[in-house]
Amino acid sequence: MFLQKEIFSGVFHYSFNSKKFKFNVITINFILELEEKTASKNAVLCSLLRESCKKYSNNFKLGEKLRSLYGANLFCDVKKAGNKQIVMLGVKILDDEFALEGEKLKKEAVELLMQVIFNPKIENEQFSKKYVELEKNEIKNLLKNIYNDKKQYALNQAVKTLFEGKTMAVNRFGTLEELEKINEKNLVESYESLILNSKILVCSCTREENFEFLNVLFNRLKAIRRKVYEIKPYEKFYFEKFREKVEQDDVTQAKLVLAFAKKQEGLGLKLEDELKIEVMNCLFGGSATSLLFNNVREKLSLCYYCRSYYNYFSGVIFVESGVESKNIEKAYENIILQLEALKKGDFSEEELNQVKCVLETAYESVVDGEEKVCGFMLNNFLKNRDFSVERIIEIINSTQKEDVINAAKMFNVALKYVLKEREN
Amino acid sequence: MERETIKIEEFKESFVKIKHKTGLTILLKQMKDFSTAIAVFLTRFGSVDRCFKKVGENEKITVPDGVAHYLEHKLFENEDGSITFELFSKEKALANAETSFNSTSYYFSSPAKNFLEALKVLLNFVQNPYFTDENVEKERGIISQEIKMGKDTPEEVVFYKCLEGMFKNSAVKIDIGGSVNSIKKINKEILYECYNNFYNLNNMCLILVGNFNEEEALKLVDAQLKNEEAVEIERFYEEEPEEVEKKYCEVFMSVKTPLFSIGFKLTPKKGEQRLKTVIGLRILCELLLGEGSFLYNEFYEKGLVPGAEVGFNILDGEDFLTLILNGESENPKEVMNKIFEEIVKMKVKGINEKEFIFVKKFVYKEYLEEFITPEKVAYYL
Known part of the structure; x- marks a missing residue:
């Protein structure tokens, strides 16, 4: 234990x-x-x-x-x-x-x-x-x-x-x-x-x-006379304005990275709410049953990978994908569309249940490997939470459709970054 | 059904091997303390299997490069329109698949309580292909992007370049996924042809590891496996000369520190000798390059290899056996010369008592490590 x-x-x-x-x-x-x-x-x-x-x-x-x-x-x-x-x-x-x-x-x-x-x-x-x-x-x-x-x-x-x-x-x-x-x-x-x-x-x-x-x-x-610093709270990133950057390099495939950030009103979230954002992110692009996987990859065949990560510490969701240069705009628009779908509640209870199951298994397997256990403990410490794996699973499973919609509504596209092949 | 318990006395471990009446080989290892269980359904069909024929038939079939990998992608398609990943998710299972030079595996891990239902999904989708012109076409864009992603990954580029330099004819030198051009030739007929030949239970293996009930799992397997006529395949590989095709190759990419792969081409081995050679190579790499070795210290002290880390990869198949050492260095040729010198020294001097004791402990630890988690055991089996 x-x-x-x-x-x-x-x-x-x-x-x-x-x-x-x-x-x-x-x-x-x-x-x-x-x-x-x-x-x-x-x-x-x-x-x-x-x-x-x-x-x-x-x-x-x-x-x-x-x-x-x-x-x-x-x-x-x-x-x-x-x-x-x-x-x-x-x-x-x-x-x-x-x-x-x-x-x-x-x-x-x-x-x-x-x-x-x-x-x-x-x-x-x-x-x-x-x-x-x-x-x-x-x-x-x-x-x-x-x-x-x-x-x-x-x-x-x-x-x-x-x-x-x-x-x-x-x-x-x-x-x-x-x-x-x-x-x-x-x-x-x-x-x-x-x-x-x-x-x-x-x-x-x-x-x-x-x-x-x-x-x-x-x-x-x-035995050491230590004087420990007061650790400052995490500095969260909040949406101010949309930024766009394009760079060129020797690449075969263009790389597209998007960042989605919360507006200031997302302040003061409880740890339980952060886990609900994790559920929303998993449905957005964090699993093989996510909207990004099913739409941008499977339906449109635009890419091999299109996935999202939620970084708790900065409060930002990053999406990354590798696409043909000619398809950058199409991929970008469709990624945005998937977040909009989440905001509108345009997803089924079944889809939501599937990602809850995925997260449940991921957390449950934490206790099956020594390194995973140490990583989980460090994560708990950094997040200043004393949640057991069971408690986390309980919160994940209690997440309702409305929670996901509310979590998605907090995020707006803050950055579009493209690395594409040199023009000459 | 033949059942055999294989004991590994030294490690206080054992597993069960079953030859099922359908021809399928089943390997089982129960680990009741763990919260999850894993299943792997594997066929001996990999990227090097490009030319084959059914025993008893005359016509040899040659397929485009990348077909085993393409088939792996397409097997997730179901006739009733259901999405395989969703079926797994409902059972709280995390699933994926992988194609190598020699095999294709489909696997999942799930909480113990969901294992049987998830196993049913695995056995069902792998045994029921559904390829249409439309769904095969749809996948081409996705796989093209996967291939192109590899072209932007320097480790992968230098790895295949090394294989290309070593092998003249063997298909091991070709990207597992094929090329953007070769996959254009793949269609549903080719996929069915490969499926019907290689996805025969006689050519397959099912591995179950972790927290599950053996009796219940086998009952489910009995009910789900299809009885089909055994297909025996003859595979044809191009004759490969002993010498390498090219001793040195370079490829230019935009990287800050050059990457290298140093390949050793060995004569492929059969049976027990094959396993012994692979274990021997693993020990050799540890002695030669592991922490505490002369070379590790040399690479570190001279700053010749960042982190003194030289990784190794042993590729072993019916018609190929190779050891590839890889890493980064501003001066790859010097690294290569130092490795060669050390191998020559080792050949002359052999290994000393201290090194021998270490080898014993190391091998013991390595094998215990294989029995840590269900994932590792599944890989080991």
Whole structure:
């Protein structure tokens, strides 16, 4: 079962356990404000911590350690949730019950995570210049390579255009400009801020119910004199004016991205209402029985993919599709038509029930995988909700046609972004 | 009906294999602790099956590239006008399908309580094709866009370019979806021809994994499966020389960091040897390129491969066996040379005691990992 508790000020532990799992997953999430000036630093820091701590000072030593732990997976990731940045470090390891020689793998995993987080290779108040440069290059590549995948690139450009001038426009890896300013010294300040000032969420998905093996980590965190920032509320995006942008590139197929935003009156939605928007989005373009799938793809044969996502943190629905350049307008008009159909209630109870079923299964399967469980717990934390999977399903199933119509009415097309082939 | 329990003692796991009276092979694995269950209905018909004949008949049939994939799309069409995805949704099932070089699979996952009804939908739609001139035509635009999407995905482009370089004749070098031109030749007659030959229960397999009741599921399967005459197919593959067609190919795309695929062409294997070779290649890749290896460290320390991540892909079929390593680098040739050097070293030195212990633990973990979730078990089976 899911447990959520605040261990002490600013440090939380969310957990789930079940005998069906053969592996344990533990993640430590540092939640920070997303800012253009610090995003790149945190991104570099995240992988730098993984790659060079004092005990496992190079990749070879770390690799050997991981190999001795049955090829345990020590992972790191930087995420973005609206105007928040999340630095995550975690480990996935075989449960002790399956160790061939009685090794205490869980204990070893926590020790490894602690080495990586609390014992970085900082000498003379600076990180190793060589590793900082290597990790800067890694992040630089990740930022540059967004361009390689044209679908991803188009979505990225659309986000930048829509949120221009706002924090939400900042990429989770920051910017190339800020990346250049990073050095082995100023990164130490970022590290201190990460440890001392961020909100921390520890997620564990384990085979056993006993969490004693995590006490060593909690005690270590308790021993630090932390002063946690007051986290600012999520900055939501509201519709102001319609924007349009067309770019050209070497593409075989045009990429169309639309954004739908709420007007100011959508303010102050309850968490239950947000789930109703999720139902509406699923009916709009979030499933294989959605209006976008059935009409833009199946009836009009305009595209292979045409789908929508609702981003809770910014409050925006994005739609993406790949079409022939000559069909851009037709696809655009038909996508708009589907949202209008929702606003008019032009859909059957049966169609609504189908998407409720789809969502129910998606949520129900959360508890069948360790990583999915950890993702769900982080999501609950970020949304500041303590909903169980059952409660979420209950809200989804209670959503009425009228709720969907009202949810759809909140949204207006705010952006049309097109990436198409070069004219010459 | 022949029933056999296959035990994997080392992992304290087992599954059931049934040869159904219709000829269908059924693999079952109950996982009662999980909330969902999965079913996969698979036929051994993939993109490389372009030329075939029924055993006992004289005429060989050759079909256009991309037909297995086209058929996969069209099988979702029903004669009564119902929409397959909607039928699945009503049973709270999430369904999809996939075509590979060797097979086509149709699958769903659903909550335990809806499993039987969803299984009925799966068995029904796969066994009842409904192709018309109109619905086949309608799909052409959708599949063309799917093919074009692939042309804008550099990983996919470089992957197929590598296959093209390695293979002279084998159909494995051709995009699973075919090309915008080849799919123009596909019509309902061709689809029925392929369906009648390859979607015969003797050529198919049903995999059920997760939280379901075996007895009830088998009862349903008994009632839903069509008794039909066994069709035996002979497949024809172009003869493929051992040597590669081209040792090096380049393709220009607008990317910021070059992408590479390094392919190794191996002699296809049969029977147990085939499985052993694939497992061996997986271990080799981990030893050669996994974290803790010399190359991983080298690629990372020199910044030669971003994230030091070199992925691998093993393609294994009746007439092809290949290992493809892929990644990104400003200097792909240097990456390639380093990998070659390391392979030569490994051939001379073999693997040491430490590496051997790791291999044992790693293989053990990898196989346990296959038994984590219903999805993974279904894939494993």
